[in-house]
Amino acid sequence: MVLQIIQTIGAVSLVYCVGEGLRRLYAHPLSHIPGPKLAALTWWYEFYFDVIQPGRYIFKIQELHQEYGPILRITPDEVHINDVGFVDTVYAPSGARRDKYDYQLRALNMPGGVGTTASHEIHRKRREALAPFFSRRNVVHLEPLIREKVEQLCQLVAGHAEEKTPVNLSDLFWGFSNDVTNNFLFAHQSNILADEAKAATSRQNSNQLLLGIHVNKHFPWLPRFMESLPLVISKPLMPPGLLDMLELFNRVRNELVGLMQSKQDSPSTDQGSLGPTGKTSVYDSVLDSKVLPPEEKSLRRLQEEGALLVLAGTDSPAKSLSVIFYHLLANPEIMKRLRTELENLDTPNPAWTELEKLPYLSAVIEEGNRLSFGVTARMARISSQYEIYVPSPYANPMPPISLTVEQRNHWALPAGTPMSISTLSAHTNPTIFPNPFAFNPDRWLEDKSLKNYQMAFSRGGRKCLGIELANAELYLVVAALVTKFDKLELHETDENAVSFVGDFQVAMPKDPRGVRALVG
Structure with a gap:
């Protein structure tokens, strides 16, 4: 039978x-x-x-x-x-x-994030709740926060110059972007950049975590099974990157619980001095949003939202900065031309909105974004x-x-x-971008229409929410490092440090050690 x-x-x-x-x-x-x-x-x-x-x-x-x-x-x-x-x-x-x-x-196993929302209608509501915090106006208001981190970054590079030791720019860029994103979004403040070793470990952990996303896509039951296990069993099995994500989840949970409690205790607090949004953090804004129904304000959903915002807000600008500085250091003529443009500015510490007006700096950043490819996944x-x-x-x-x-x-x-x-097919189309893997900022000066094919921040109604914040970071960091350090040269680094050889939601290079440099 x-x-x-x-x-x-x-x-x-x-x-x-x-x-x-x-x-x-x-x-x-x-x-x-x-x-x-x-x-x-x-x-x-x-x-x-x-x-x-x-x-x-x-x-x-x-x-x-x-x-x-x-x-x-x-x-x-x-x-x-x-x-x-x-x-x-x-x-x-x-x-x-x-x-x-x-x-x-x-693949990312975080359906609560605005970037991982399948439904057009649900995405529209989630995006509308977040949009004021990511507005250009709010980024301009919070530019001092970014500048503080830029100055800290420059001090670390200067320290390597004094000690005559190589600096891992990729590690510093990762720590910088992670701090800016966390401190921009949340009331709790982070300072990974203060510890270069921790920044290096966190970057490697993040990359290792992303290496598993294809397994999640093909076997979605696996992460759900791990989540169903008691932490005492699952935690020893987790990769370091997932442990870092759990730590972020806990920080976000504590912030959310505190915000919810404070709103119950004093719902009419005057927040008029807090800038365009009038809010202490992105979650303060979301919890008060009129467009989101109550189920969209659950702890789990907002934890996933925060984790995804941090992941995207850290990796994208950090990779673009690594690509930009590798090519600037590998092409002295490009660096010389960029430095000349920046030195001709009358303002000693130009604002982001002033730097955006510089044509060659803008072209360098566009080319860096193109060759970092943004989200590489389909x-x-x-x-x-x-x-x-x-x-x-x-x-x-x-x-x-x-x-x-x-x-x-x-x-x-x-x-x-x-x-x-895919961004790979768009950014390497030889009809639009001749010699597509060459770093050539001039192409953006010669043909203004190229921006129609720039997909590093996606396109249309699902375009990246954080594009203004990312641009502010890129302009301010590139301008600061190029003007403050006359002698930067690559150290034990070749194109393998930034080459795109693996698609794991973002471009993974052949050499994971990052862009290393000596500072004169």
Whole structure:
């Protein structure tokens, strides 16, 4: 009897697998989209290049485009398009409905964050509650907070100059961005930058944590299982980066509990002197938000929101700064030109809004953002309506001549299709960015339209909330280090320290030790 049940289950499973496989290959709404049959048949194809060849699927996709053309079916349900001319259709302008692809979001295992919200409507509410705190006006108001950290960063670099010891700029940039993000968002203050060894350890822990995100995506039950275990069992099994995240969760929880209690005790506290938002922290703002329903103000949801904001707010500007300074030190002519522009300023300590007006500094920062790639993971968008892809002059490669006119002119994408254009494909399109891996700030001066293809902070209604804060950090740090230190040179560092060889939500380099320099 048991044997018969097993045989029946086996037979039914086999019939189902064969039937589903045939449907995916020949009767699926995306069966007309070019691509390898294995990718259309199963997600195990993606798994191989995500996990077995870790972080390499984004590069494999680029290879497949050269074989199959500018539109590609990369999983049974998802399409990737190597055509920046289609970017505004995929990443629709603000207000247009675009859901995110829940399958990809589970890699970070923090559904409570605004950046990991699948639903367009829920995202709109969460973003609206956060937007005042991330406004340009509020960043300008809190510029002294950033400047304080810039000065601390410069003092650390000066200390290495006095001691004639190499400085790990990547570690310092990580500590700087982490402190700025924490101190910008929360009432509790952090000072990781005060301890270079801790900053180095925290950066490495963060990178190690990100190395596991593909496992989370393919086996979402694993992090949920770990969370279900008592801490006394799960904690010894956690990587150091996850322990750091738990520590952040605890700090955020304490702040939230304290805020909730203070609002109950004295709900009408005068906060008129606290700047444009009138709030002590981002959570003070969110808890008072009229657009969020009560369930959106739960401790768990807000903890995840805070953790994700810190993760994104730390890594993105820190990586851009590492890329910028590697290339500045590797290209003395670029450094000389930038230093001349900065030294010609009349103001000794120019504000961020003044630095933004400098054309060459702006071009250097744009190029640094381009080659740091922002979020490297495929962040697919789902349209609620039928879309048609028509190759633009920027399609890479152009469709082969052998296709029929109808095939060359359009590919239908049914409503509900996840579609993406990765930052790797956009930022290295040779039609837009000739010699794409070269650090060439002049390209931004020669062609003002290039900003239309800059995706380091994403696009459309899901564009990064923290873009103003990140820009303020980049301008102030680059200007300060370039003007205050005449002699900076690379130390035991080559391009492997900033090269993009692995996609783990962000670009992982071949050499994880970071950009190291000697200060004269």
